[in-house]
Amino acid sequence: MPPPKFQSYIGIDYSGAETSESSLKGLRVYVAHRNTDPVEVLPPPSQRWYWTRRGLAEWLTKQIQDGPHALIGIDHGFSFPLDYFTKHGLAHNWDAFLDDFQHHWPTDEGNNYVDFIRNGMAGNGAARCGDSSWFRLTEFWSTSAKSVFLFDVQGAVGKSTHAGLPWLRYVRRKVKDQCHFWPFDGWDAPIGKSCLVEVYPSLFRKRFPKDGRTDDQHDAYAVAKWLRRVDETGYLPQFFSPSLNADERLAAQIEGWILGLM
Numbered sequence: 224m225p226p227p228k229f230q231s232y233i234g235i236d237y238s239g240a241e242t243s244e245s246s247l248k249g250l251r252v253y254v255a256h257r258n259t260d261p262v263e264v265l266p267p268p269s270q271r272w273y274w275t276r277r278g279l280a281e282w283l284t285k286q287i288q289d290g291p292h293a294l295i296g297i298d299h300g301f302s303f304p305l306d307y308f309t310k311h312g313l314a315h316n317w318d319a320f321l322d323d324f325q326h327h328w329p330t331d332e333g334n335n336y337v338d339f340i341r342n343g344m345a346g347n348g349a350a351r352c353g354d355s356s357w358f359r360l361t362e363f364w365s366t367s368a369k370s371v372f373l374f375d376v377q378g379a380v381g382k383s384t385h386a387g388l389p390w391l392r393y394v395r396r397k398v399k400d401q402c403h404f405w406p407f408d409g410w411d412a413p414i415g416k417s418c419l420v421e422v423y424p425s426l427f428r429k430r431f432p433k434d435g436r437t438d439d440q441h442d443a444y445a446v447a448k449w450l451r452r453v454d455e456t457g458y459l460p461q462f463f464s465p466s467l468n469a470d471e472r473l474a475a476q477i478e479g480w481i482l483g484l485m
Contacts, residue, residue, distance in 0.1 A: 224457035228414055230291035231256050232454070234446025235279070236424065236439045237299045239382030242334050243390070246271035250279060251443040256291075257455065261447035263440060277331070280390040284397045287417045294412075294454060296422035296446040300371035300384035301391060301407070301479040304357040308477065311351060315477045317407040321392040327351040331389035337382045341374070355381075359478040360471060368423055368481065394419070406480050410464055410472070420482040422446050427483065449483070461485070 231254060238249035250273060253261035266274045266282070274282075286293060302317060313320060325331065327347045328340050340346040353372035362368040367378075374381035395404060403409070403418040412418040424442035427449045433441050453459045465485050467475060 225460065227257060227454045228292075228412060228459060229294040229418070229450075229454055231293040232261070232447045232450040233283075233286070233293050233295040234261060234422075234443040234448070234450065235283075235295070235297045236443040236446070237297055237383045237387055238276075238439075239299070239330075239337055239384070239386035242336060243276040243331050243386070244334070246273045246275055248273050249439045250274040250276065251437075251439045252279065252282075253440070253443040253447040254293075255447045255451045257451070261444045261451075263443075276386060276390055280331075280393050284394050287394070287398045287402045290417075292415065293417045294450045294459075295417060295419045296450055296482065297387065297391075297419065298383070298422050298424050298442065298446065299380050299387040300359070301388075301404075301421045302359070302477065303353060303371055304359045304478055305474060306357040307353050310353075317404075317477065318395070321388060321395070324351065325389040325392050328385055329389065330386045331393060337374075337385045340385075360467075360474050361479065361481045361484055364484045365423065365426075365481065367425055391419075405463070405482070406476050410476075411460070412463060421479055422450075422483065423481045426481075 234253045236251040238247045240247055252264045254264050255261040266278050327350055329335055329346050330337055335345045340348040355370045355373040357372060358370050369379050371384045372381055373379045401416055403412045403416055405412055405418055405420045424445055428442055428445040431445050431448050436444055453462060462482055
């Protein structure tokens with residue numbers, strides 16, 4: 224059995240509600256270490272009771288910069304279907320995609336709500352829209368994952384994805400090569416740096432007792448718990464290498480992939 228790659232495991236249940244400065248009850252963070260179960264991490268003391276998206280991005284940046292090396296799972300889409308790249312004439316390059324998206328959907332700025340941009344009150348979302356009938360390959364491989372362009376229904380990830388992508392860009396620009404963004408930087412996460420992955424808590428939330436946690440708390444807990452388990456048991460390399468053919472693998476390095484789908 225290979226030794227664990229990581230020293231800590233961070234599960235983040237994300238929320239696309241309100242603004243990047245809003246205190247959000249649905250934004251939860253749990254951290255586990257090799258020999259400890261996940262525990263909730265609360266934001267620094269302030270007038271806000273819960274994390275903001277900005278505060279979380281700044282905290283996560285510091286965790287990556289200062290160590291220990293962590294495997295970090297966030298439950299929103301990290302990229303868009305190939306149909307989106309084709310429609311808008313975009314290069315198959317994740318960093319360029321993040322820059323272009325943030326330019327049109329600046330959900331990390333000021334008092335911008337996702338819905339403000341959707342409705343034309345800020346940004347220029349109309350120039351970079353998608354279709355809820357478009358799916359990434361990884362979503363076809365799941366029985367329940369929804370399109371990243373689906374909004375306003377139970378379990379939709381459209382808002383959290385559109386709110387979260389600019390913050391992925393923020394973290395990436397801050398930490399540079401200290402973090403491996405999977406699978407965009409390659410399918411195998413190297414030893415000696417943190418790794419940030421897309422997760423879908425529905426895949427494993429029922430594997431662990433809820434023990435009084437709210438749904439949002441339990442999703443973040445389950446992500447951290449599962450990440451630690453698959454690393455400690457030696458199964459993580461298998462999940463880092465899903466059974467895709469060459470063409471599928473190329474597509475997934477542009478669209479992203481949900482860790483846990485084989």
